[in-house]
Amino acid sequence: MRKRIGVTASVLTLRSGVEGIFAGDDYTSAILQAGAMPVVLPMMTEEDEIQTLADQLDGLLLTGGVDLDPSYFGEEPIPQLGEVSPVRDEMEWKLTRAFLQLDKPIFAICRGMQVLNVAAGGSLYQDLAVQKRKVLQHMQKSPRWHASHEVMIEEGTKLASIFRKKQIRVNSFHHQSIKDAAPGFVVSGTAPDGVIEAVESPAHRYVVGVQWHPENMWRRHPIFYQLFKTFVDHC
Template sequence: MTHRPIIGVTLDAEQPGGYSKLPWYALRQNYFAAIVEAGGLPIALPHHAELAEAYLDEIDGLMVTGGAFDVDPALYGGGPAHQTVVLKSGRTDFELAATRGALARDMPVLGICGGEQLLAVALGGSLIQHIPDSVPRALAHEQPNPRTEPGHEVAIAEGTLLARIVGRARMAVNSAHHQAVAAAGDGSVVNATAPDGVIEGIESTSHRFALGVQWHPEYAVDAADPLILRAFVTACR
């Protein structure tokens, strides 16, 4: 059997209620299934920022997942938090420590949705706190139709790692976000944009694989989505 690289997957965290009367971790199964299908061995990473380096010692690649929360604007000089901003500081502290540690090691990183935004911040970029208030005539980036269907298309920038991976100029993507990258950090480039100009993907030009996409390729809405997961796992070998 071909060696399966170990992929650390960040978890979401919820307060008591629903699944448990105590705080609990959660993540959709398709994140893990997509990694397995791509040839990786996923393991979940609890939120202990002080153990980020120890976790990184044990894995071959890092996937930073999405969730219904936002990166603290204080981390990117974003000013006062918009009224829609929801924070999960323990999760962000861990993900930022793990992402920065992975980048310092040149370990492959894939950021998905909120994970793309966090990757951008780790690379020195900034975020739009609320798309409807900042982008005139913006698309419905929190799409009303199911996430298993596309919400809009994105244009893929020529010459980027993402373009080489998917081999096409456009993709259909699902859309589940009210924030977006405002500016990629130094040494980073935008690799995908929505028709309204909203940034939908970024990547580092100074790391062998540090890629972020605003959509959710684990749903395989577009035939090219599994190629993103496969390229990430291959980079982790």
Template sequence: MRPIIAIIGDQVHEVSPVINMNNADMAPNEIKRAVTLAGGLPIILPVSEDSPAVTAELADQYVAGFDALILPGGFDVDPTLYGEEPIPECGPTLRPKDLFEVPLIRATISAGKPIFAICRGMQILNVALGGTLYQDITAQDAEATIKHEQSARGDLPTHHVNFTSAATLATIFGPHAYVNSRHHQAIRQIADGLHVTATAPDGVIEGIESDNDDQIIGVQWHPENMYRESEPNYNLFVNLVERAQRFAAQD
């Protein structure tokens, strides 16, 4: 059987004349297609806007229903979750989603199930584990010297990243990769239990992995927009399915 790969939903916020479409849960088609092609069975987890206490209570039950978790891109992370007030350059946030994700991330890690985090997903993962973010790279990171919010079409690469030699990401990509880039926030202080395994030429963190195992892999770019033309980016999804299969085989 295919392993079940849960994708945390985002919400459609455009006003719709059909009330049932307002704030409807969705996940990017290309993530679902990549997971299916790689051998997984994608499902969408709808974001609960119940209280954080309710979400935390239900987190273990959610986690029992899947074999691996994808944290996709989306809104900026609410900076109050890592002890900061928003600066003017901070973009739109969706606090209910943040409060849904944090206990779910922690429960997934406690259960030992694999996680693959993409762009904003890598950022909320870091925050859930106690790390911090740059609310805006240009405003807060004087070392950032390349463009991280590309103007080119989203499936085209625009800057390079470099991998540490011992990383799982390096086994997939080699020492370097050419990636797309659509973010203005980034990891600032890495959380305990994670380590940096990829950086842009200006030092901005582009990849993270869990310490001592391969439970967690995160990338700052969008492999779901590149996997059709890039075998290494497709192999990120293959890797997730393989990790999910290994976990499922332990049950």
């Protein structure tokens, strides 16, 4: 029986005014290719519903999306804060904490890594361009599969064992970023400008987050498929 991987989704309003959820095909296709069954999750915030999800799923894929409300890491919004999704924030916050408590595998991408870090007690830059000096272009103006900047990988980390390289090139589509890694988390990847590009938790069975979007790269750059395969294998 295939393992069931919960895939978080974005809230989307159609031109007709109908509101629904959306998860990119690149995410679900990667999970299917890795041998598991993706389950796109509806929006829910009740504690018993969240706990039921956490109990029944084998793994959690936290996907990219809009900004995280800074109240979750104890800050007021600055003018450069982008769109936020209150229901999604609440759901992912609760679900991530439930998965961490149950020690079930988590793979977090872009916004997902930020949610993971904050749920575990870390903080974020609300906007890199105004809050961190001399940063690279982290919102690239090239195709989503294009690798735009380097990431240095820390030896001895799960990320190093997956890639077996000291540095890789990744795509980049974010203006928020981790400021302080959560207590107990290890920074496993860093951009040349010092921006945190990957974190993981040695205290958990498998908890890995990356700031880039491997789901947009794995078909053209097969090395990034290993992130999904390793995650599914740990589920």
